[in-house]
Amino acid sequence: GQQVMQIPQYQHVQEGEDFTTYCNSSTTLSNIQWYKQRPGGHPVFLIQLVKSGEVKKQKRLTFQFGEAKKNSSLHITATQTTDVGTYFCAGSGSGYALNFGKGTSLLVTP
Amino acid sequence: DGGITQSPKYLFRKEGQNVTLSCEQNLNHDAMYWYRQDPGQGLRLIYYSQIVNDFQKGDIAEGYSVSREKKESFPLTVTSAQKNPTAFYLCASSWGHRDYGYTFGSGTRLTVV
Numbered sequence: 086g087q088q089v090m091q092i093p094q095y096q097h098v099q100e101g102e103d104f105t106t107y108c109n110s111s112t113t114l115s116n117i118q119w120y121k122q123r124p125g126g127h128p129v130f131l132i133q134l135v136k137s138g139e140v141k142k143q144k145r146l147t148f149q150f151g152e153a154k155k156n157s158s159l160h161i162t163a164t165q166t167t168d169v170g171t172y173f174c175a176g177s178g179s180g181y182a183l184n185f186g187k188g189t190s191l192l193v194t195p
Numbered sequence: 196d197g198g199i200t201q202s203p204k205y206l207f208r209k210e211g212q213n214v215t216l217s218c219e220q221n222l223n224h225d226a227m228y229w230y231r232q233d234p235g236q237g238l239r240l241i242y243y244s245q246i247v248n249d250f251q252k253g254d255i256a257e258g259y260s261v262s263r264e265k266k267e268s269f270p271l272t273v274t275s276a277q278k279n280p281t282a283f284y285l286c287a288s289s290w291g292h293r294d295y296g297y298t299f300g301s302g303t304r305l306t307v308v
Contacts, residue, residue, distance in 0.1 A: 094235070116294055127285060128238070130296035173237065181245060182228055182253060183297065187237035 089176045091186030098193055104161040106189035108174035115177050117150055117157045122188070123170040164193045197222045201286050201300035208280075208307050216271045216303045218286035224298070225291030227269035231255060232283040232302075241284075244269055245291055273305065280307045 090109045098104055108117065116135045120128040132141055134150035134157060141148045147160045161168055171190045175183040199220040208214045220227065226245045230238040240253030244263040258277025263269055269288075273280045283304050287297040 091237075118296055120297075127299040127301050128287075128297075130298070133294070133296055135294070175238075177294070181226075181251075182240050182243045184240070185230070185238040187235065 089174060089184050089186040091174055091189055093189055094187065095190045096192070098164050098191070100166060100193050100195045101163050104164050104168070104191055106159050106172050106174075106191075108157045108159075108176075108186055110155045110176050113154050115154075117154075118175045118177070118183065119148060119157075119159055120173045120175065120185075121170050122173065126170075128173060161191075164191070166193050166195055169193050199286060199288050199298050199300040201284075201303050203303060204301065206303055206305045208305070210307055211275045213275060214273050214280075214305065216273065216284055216286075216305070218269045218271065218300060219267055220269075220288045220298070220300075221267060222288055222298060223266070224288035225266070226289045227263070228287045228289075228297065229253075229259070229261065229269070229271045230285045230287065232285055238285065241271065280305060 088111045092107050118133045119131040122128045132148050137154050138152045139150040145162045149158045171188040173185050173188045175185045202217045228243040229241040232238050239255050241259050242250055242261045244250035247263055247266050250261050250263050260272045283302050285302045286300040289295045289297045
């Protein structure tokens with residue numbers, strides 16, 4: 086079945102540095118969603134990308150969907166300690182439920 | 196406020212016992228989902244339901260059962276057939292089409308001893 090792979094698994098940055106996580110699918114996706122899970126919390130929906138090549142921004146976060154709709158990225162500019170958590174991408178292919186990647190855990194030290 | 200409620204937050208059970216995890220939503224969402232989260236494994240789909248009285252198996256349904264008798268409720272039973280039930284269980288809901296984001300509950304951490 087469809088698999089969504091995420092890299093890196095962990096990332097440790099100094100506050101103010103940039104951060105990027107990448108998501109790759111074995112099949113073409115109809116859309117991709119991104120979620121954030123704070124330590125001890127539950128995933129919270131951030132955004133959905135639908136169109137090929139789409140780019141969306143939320144303040145310091147930039148989300149991209151690849152031209153082939155098989156990959157996506159999340160870039161955070163000038164990280165802050167509030168960005169700590171695990172970021173998941175989730176793909177929607179032919180099925181009716183999302184397939185989640187394993188996530189990238191971001192640690193930000195002041 | 197609308198939301199999705201999971202209870203209890205922590206649950207301890209002896210090996211061999213069945214246990215039911217509660218999930219209730221008042222968002223009027225059509226679809227509901229159960230995911231299991233293990234360290235370093237991401238979220239794996241157990242069961243999902245698009246409408247009342249209908250549900251489908253996910254990737255790891257063995258040892259689990261669900262029911263969807265009401266739109267608001269989607270309880271998950273972890274049976275004694277589940278070989279490794281200790282995990283963090285997350286319930287989610289959405290408007291039913293795959294193009295909508297999920298709202299997650301705060302999760303139930305199940306420990307089987």
